[in-house]
Amino acid sequence: MRFQQQFNLLDSLTTSFLILGNPNIHVKRERVSKIEVPLDKLGVIKCWVEENEV
Secondary structure, three states, rough: OEEEEEEEOOOOOOEEEEEEEEOHHOOOOOOOOHHHHHHHHHEEEEEEOOOOOO
């Protein structure tokens, strides 16, 4: 799941956050690790979600 969220800071400055959220499954982590360097260069935040965690 991917989404982009924008926050307005000081009226003239807009910061974008790109977040890549996935379930904490070994196969998903393995796939993301193959493209980790480009994601880091783009500033994508990677999140791993545990089942039944709040």
